[in-house]
Amino acid sequence: MTICDNRDRLVAISVMGQIHHPTIGHSGTFKLCHDGTSGVLPSVGGITYNVKLGDCVYDKICDHVEPGVSMKNPDPKENDALVMLACIGNKARVVSGDAKGTAGFVTGFHGGIEHTLLWFPEEALDKMLPGDRILIRAYGQGLSLDDFPEIMLTGVDPALLDRMGLSVLNGKLAVPVAAKIPAHLMGAGQGMGSGHTGDYDLMTADRAELVRCGLDRLRYGDIVLLENCDNTYGRGYLTGASSIGVVVHSDCTIMGHGPGISTIMSCKKPLIEGILNPHANLADYMGI
Structure with a gap:
């Protein structure tokens, strides 16, 4: 499709x-x-x-x-x-x-x-x-998907979208991702007024929880799924919402901080399905 x-x-x-x-x-x-x-x-x-x-x-x-x-x-x-x-x-x-x-x-x-x-x-x-x-x-602000108007795209070049291997699976937009991040690990940047700019951080003080969630080998450029995270009109928790982001900066030492994630896609409804794929990274998609 x-x-x-x-x-x-x-x-x-x-x-x-x-x-x-x-x-x-x-x-x-x-x-x-x-x-x-x-x-x-x-x-x-x-x-x-x-x-x-x-x-x-x-x-x-x-x-x-x-x-x-x-x-x-x-x-x-x-x-x-x-x-x-x-x-x-x-x-x-x-x-x-x-x-x-x-x-x-x-x-x-x-x-x-x-x-x-x-x-x-x-x-x-x-x-x-x-x-x-x-x-x-x-180029890319204002981009929307004809068959998924509820999904808000927040700062992604259409050419990159083409390289990401998107598909439709059981009525949802299937997106290859390197990792899935539960909402309870998202910290600094929560409550921001816009998901169209900046980033927010995966908290990394609890290393055992990172290992349990498979987040201990995240890479710069990884495409990730943020579970129960709404980044449409700000950044916050919402049951059933999901967002797609890109890991943009390093781990951090400050409480409540960690690797930063810039969001490129978000939906208040459960219409985004993350499909684990170790090659879901900007380096792979951009051929560098």
């Missing part, structure tokens, strides 16, 4: 920003961990050379680290447009600096710091500098 959509009516528009230098939060240099210890760790922003799509989110010593390139617009209103209009899978191109002309794509969004995250080839990362400008061909 062909899954039809309205992509021919969508607008493609330019959005742009620049590579954002790493920052330190208002709490100062040290971060208090959920076990009461503290330390100095790499965190948000910059160009991350050795954290990539497909890597395990728990392997490096870090906190909220973003793989690849972290981008932001200096003008707050223009940055709001950047994180709202850009979609995961959108094409990106470096337009200044020594890596000018290099092509990449959007991998996710990080709320709070309001970063747009991007993949670029490894050889280009060494040529990039904070401040280099990046242009994105934003």
Whole structure:
């Protein structure tokens, strides 16, 4: 069965920003961990050379680290447009600096710091500098599925949707996923006013529960099912709801935090069926 959509009516528009230098939060240099210890760790922003799509989110010593390139617009209103209009899978191109002309794509969004995250080839990362400008061909907001009008798509490029192997199974939209996450493990970001931007975190302080749920080997770029999670008009719990998201940043040390998940699909009704598939990852779908 062909899954039809309205992509021919969508607008493609330019959005742009620049590579954002790493920052330190208002709490100062040290971060208090959920076990009461503290330390100095790499965190948000910059160009991350050795954290990539497909890597395990728990392997490096870090906190909220973003793989690849972290981008932001200096003008707050223009940055709001950047994180709202850009979609995961959108094409990106470096337009200044020594890596000018290099092509990449959007991998996710990080709320709070309001970063747009991007993949670029490894050889280009060494040529990039904070401040280099990046242009994105934003395309995908307003996308909807003809046969599933109740399912809200929240920031995914139609071309990525085509690569995800969607199908219809027993009247539901079947989506290949690397893992299924129960609602009781979702933490920081609950209660946000929009599911169309940013992310929210899988809580990871209870390692035994992560192992029990099969979440101890999550990777950057994994496509995941969020059970009983409603991300249509905000982020919260709703029995029977389900959402599809992408793992976008590393594990975290702060209580209530963990790997970030940007949502791309949500429904208040039980119309999304997650089908476990170890290859459900952006790295596989984008051929990198």
